Amino acid sequence: MTLDTQHEIKRLTTLLNDYAYHYYVLDEPKVSDAEYDQLLRRLIELEEKHPEWKQEDSPSERVGGTILEQFQKVQHDIPMLSLSNAFNADDLHDFDRRVKQGLDQEAPTYSCELKIDGLAVTLKYEQGRFVQGATRGDGTIGEDITANLKTIPAIPLRLREAVDIEVRGEAFMPKKSFIRLNEAREKNGEQLFANPRNAAAGSLRQLDPKIAAKRNLDIFIYGIGQLKGRQVSSHHEGLAYAHQLGFKTNPHQQHCETIDQVIAFCEHWLDKRADLPYEIDGIVIKVDALANQEKLGFTAKSPRWATAYKFPAEEVVT
Ligand SMILES: NC(=O)c1cc2c(N)ncc(C(N)=O)c2s1
Numbered sequence: 396m397t398l399d400t401q402h403e404i405k406r407l408t409t410l411l412n413d414y415a416y417h418y419y420v421l422d423e424p425k426v427s428d429a430e431y432d433q434l435l436r437r438l439i440e441l442e443e444k445h446p447e448w449k450q451e452d453s454p455s456e457r458v459g460g461t462i463l464e465q466f467q468k469v470q471h472d473i474p475m476l477s478l479s480n481a482f483n484a485d486d487l488h489d490f491d492r493r494v495k496q497g498l499d500q501e502a503p504t505y506s507c508e509l510k511i512d513g514l515a516v517t518l519k520y521e522q523g524r525f526v527q528g529a530t531r532g533d534g535t536i537g538e539d540i541t542a543n544l545k546t547i548p549a550i551p552l553r554l555r556e557a558v559d560i561e562v563r564g565e566a567f568m569p570k571k572s573f574i575r576l577n578e579a580r581e582k583n584g585e586q587l588f589a590n591p592r593n594a595a596a597g598s599l600r601q602l603d604p605k606i607a608a609k610r611n612l613d614i615f616i617y618g619i620g621q622l623k624g625r626q627v628s629s630h631h632e633g634l635a636y637a638h639q640l641g642f643k644t645n646p647h648q649q650h651c652e653t654i655d656q657v658i659a660f661c662e663h664w665l666d667k668r669a670d671l672p673y674e675i676d677g678i679v680i681k682v683d684a685l686a687n688q689e690k691l692g693f694t695a696k697s698p699r700w701a702t703a704y705k706f707p708a709e710e711v712v713t
Pocket residue numbers: 476477478508509510511512513515565617618679
């Protein structure tokens with residue numbers, strides 16, 4: 396009996412993690428919510444009888460542990476820098492000119508990505524296991540919000556390869572979750588959140604992970620901080636590798652050969668952003684080749700090889 400139970404706990408853990416990966420990361424559900432919940436209840440029942448056999452990456456690990464007194468501070472090995480801003484096509488042409496000057500007129504290709512309007516976080520993995528998650532903070536020192544980030548189903552507790560890696564991404568609250576949360580808060584006479592970004596930040600700064608677990612948060616991984624044992628030569632290759640490891644990356648990333656294509660991408664999404672299930676406040680444009688990023692380097696606070704095209708603030712309908 397006991398060996399079968401230990402085997403059953405391992406089998407259910409692997410099965411549930413695979414279902415969660417397909418549902419939350421690939422957006423391709425394999426089973427119904429009811430079947431998932433029934434299997435999870437079965438796993439939790441076995442883990443309660445045999446805690447010694449509970450797997451480290453069990454989905455039951457997500458629902459949040461003890462209530463914290465405060466968040467620990469975390470020093471980022473690689474600073475989380477801010478982006479310079481561009482507000483119109485002229486600014487983007489200026490950015491392109493500066494990049495070409497810095498690269499001795501070599502024509503760079505760009506990676507264009509949606510600028511998710513959430514909270515920047517960094518996730519650290521050792522041998523493929525999620526060991527620490529932190530806020531950006533001031534770029535050098537952030538807050539350890541590992542327990543809250545574990546409640547986000549799209550964040551893998553164990554990667555598909557046992558690598559040491561640190562990735563950066565934006566945790567966010569989908570528009571529908573934001574509307575539902577504010578409806579519930581209004582019913583309870585609580586103060587409403589002004590926008591999904593504040594709601595996501597407020598949820599991740601809760602000292603009780605059980606509250607964060609109820610907030611339907613999501614994440615897109617958009618960069619690799621540190622990576623041991625594997626070389627990638629471009630940003631888009633790094634994103635593809637992150638996806639292969641099990642991270643959720645944004646599907647609307649586009650490779651642009653010229654700044655005119657970048658401008659077209661920005662205009663497209665300025666027009667289409669209302670159709671997205673999450674808020675974006677612009678487009679992030681990065682020189683794609685890592686060798687070119689290294690050549691261009693950084694100013695005191697931002698990379699020279701990237702900029703953010705900011706959308707005009709949306710008129711608030713009162
Ligand atoms: N501050 C930053 O460096 C970034 C911030 C963001 C953001 N909010 N959303 C997407 C990206 C991206 N795809 O690179 C970046 S990069």
